[in-house]
Amino acid sequence: MPAVQDTAVHLSDRHFRTIAELIEGQVGIKLPQGKRLMLEGRLHKRVRALNFTGLNEYVENLFEADHFDTELTHLIDVVTTNKTDFFREPQHFTFMRDVAIPGLLKSHGRKNANLKIWSSASSTGMEAYTTAMVLDDMTRNGSRFQYRILGTDISTAVLRLAKTAIYTRDVLGPVPEQFVKRYFSTSRDKSRGEVRVVPELRRATHFMRMNLMDKSYPVDRDVDIIFCRNVLIYFERETQRKVVEQLCSHLRPGGYLLVGHSESMIHSAVPGLKQVQPTIFQV
Numbered sequence: 001m002p003a004v005q006d007t008a009v010h011l012s013d014r015h016f017r018t019i020a021e022l023i024e025g026q027v028g029i030k031l032p033q034g035k036r037l038m039l040e041g042r043l044h045k046r047v048r049a050l051n052f053t054g055l056n057e058y059v060e061n062l063f064e065a066d067h068f069d070t071e072l073t074h075l076i077d078v079v080t081t082n083k084t085d086f087f088r089e090p091q092h093f094t095f096m097r098d099v100a101i102p103g104l105l106k107s108h109g110r111k112n113a114n115l116k117i118w119s120s121a122s123s124t125g126m127e128a129y130t131t132a133m134v135l136d137d138m139t140r141n142g143s144r145f146q147y148r149i150l151g152t153d154i155s156t157a158v159l160r161l162a163k164t165a166i167y168t169r170d171v172l173g174p175v176p177e178q179f180v181k182r183y184f185s186t187s188r189d190k191s192r193g194e195v196r197v198v199p200e201l202r203r204a205t206h207f208m209r210m211n212l213m214d215k216s217y218p219v220d221r222d223v224d225i226i227f228c229r230n231v232l233i234y235f236e237r238e239t240q241r242k243v244v245e246q247l248c249s250h251l252r253p254g255g256y257l258l259v260g261h262s263e264s265m266i267h268s269a270v271p272g273l274k275q276v277q278p279t280i281f282q283v
Contacts, residue, residue: 009040009054009055010040010055011036011039011040011043011055011056011059012056015055015056015059015060016031016033016036016039018059018062019031019039019059019075019079020032022062022072022075023075023076023079026072026076026211026213027076027080027154027211027212027213028212028213028234028235028236028239028243029079029080029234029235030234030235030236031079039078039079040055042078042079043055043058043078045078046058046071046074046075046078050071062075073156076154076155077155077156077157077158080154080155080158081234082123082124082153082155082158083123083230084123084124084126084127085126085171085174086126086129086130086171086172086174086175087130087174087175088126088127088130088174088229089229089260089261089279090174092227092229092258092279092280093130093131093134095258095277095280096131096134096225096256096258097134097138100224100225100256101115101135101138101143101145102143103254104224104225104254104255105143105144105145107252107253107254111144112144112145112146113144113145113146114145114146114147114148115135115145115146115147115148115224115225116147116148116150116220116222116223116224116225117131117135117147117148117149117150117223117224117225117226117227118149118150118151118152118219118223118225118226118227118250119131119149119150119151119152119227120152120210120212120226120227120228120231120247121152121153121212121227121228121229121230121231122151122152122153122158122159122162122207123153123155123158123162124158124161124162124167125151125158125161125162125163125165125197125205125207126167126171127151127227127229128149128150128151128162128205128207129165129183129197129201129205130175131149131227132147132149132183132197132201132204132205133175133179133183133201135147135149136183136200136201136204137179147204148204148206149204149205149206150205150206150207150208150219151205151206151207151208152207152208152209152210152219153207153209153210154209154210154211154212156209159207159208159209162207163207164196165196165197165201165202166194166195166196167194167195167196167197168193168194168195169186169193169194169195170193172184172195180195182198183197183198183201184196184197184198185198212228212231212243212246212247213239213243216246217246217247217250219250220250221249221250221252222252223250223251223252223255224251224252224255224256225255225256225257225258226247226248226250226251226255226256226257226258227258228243228244228247228257228258228259229258229259229260229263229279230260230262230263231260232244232259232260232263233260233262233263240263241270244257244270244273245270248270248272248273248283251283253283254282254283255282255283256276256280256281256282257273257280257281257282257283258279258280258281259279259280259281260279261278261279263279
């Protein structure tokens with residue numbers, strides 16, 4: 001005799017399809033059957049918060065007009081994956097320091113250029129703050145420019161963390177020791193094991209919520225470098241193409257797009273995007 005599915009703990013096929021179609025339509029992320037248990041596990045927190053009897057009752061009530069927009073924000077926070085680290089894929093930051101920034105400064109054609117860097121899937125802010133550390137270190141070593149960094153993400157939960165810039169000390173492993181000393185302050189309560197990015201870098205970095213599936217982005221169109229790493233892999237190929245085209249429309253001529261290692265072939269579907277290295281492209 002087949003096991004009876006516990007409708008409080010497991011989603012019905014219909015309700016799983018409802019969530020999967022909603023998420024793909026809203027943020028472009030595919031939720032195949034292999035992600036079903038992960039989704040069920042993550043949704044239980046929302047079920048408890050709203051006092052529903054189980055997952056299927058949650059889905060049945062999801063589209064109630066009076067709270068759909070608010071709950072959609074929570075749902076997106078639940079299903080998005082926000083893996084990030086300081087100095088993740090460090091060769092990108094080496095390229096930025098040694099090749100991209102010197103070349104961009106020449107193309108700006110003036111002293112004290114104002115560089116614009118965009119971390120388009122910024123998660124908890126580690127990518128944006130790594131960029132800030134590298135750029136600040138360059139200015140300390142004689143490079144003459146100003147900079148502004150924008151971090152965007154679809155998840156409000158990770159953006160809250162990015163804005164506070166408070167992290168546990170155990171995530172600082174990839175950060176060079178001199179940068180740890182210079183760019184992080186330690187909590188007065190040593191037992192908390194927390195550090196915070198120094199005010200100078202926080203002032204140079206701005207975060208806001210943005211959906212890469214939107215038809216237009218509220219971002220300047222003369223950005224020098226855009227990071228879009230390890231997010232395109234969750235999109236279908238046609239969605240990848242549209243997102244990359246949209247991102248590139250915000251780059252200044254000669255600007256760079258940096259993607260994750262598993263996304264190195266995205267340039268083939270986007271006219272005018274030149275591959276500089278396997279995961280680095282230039283317009």
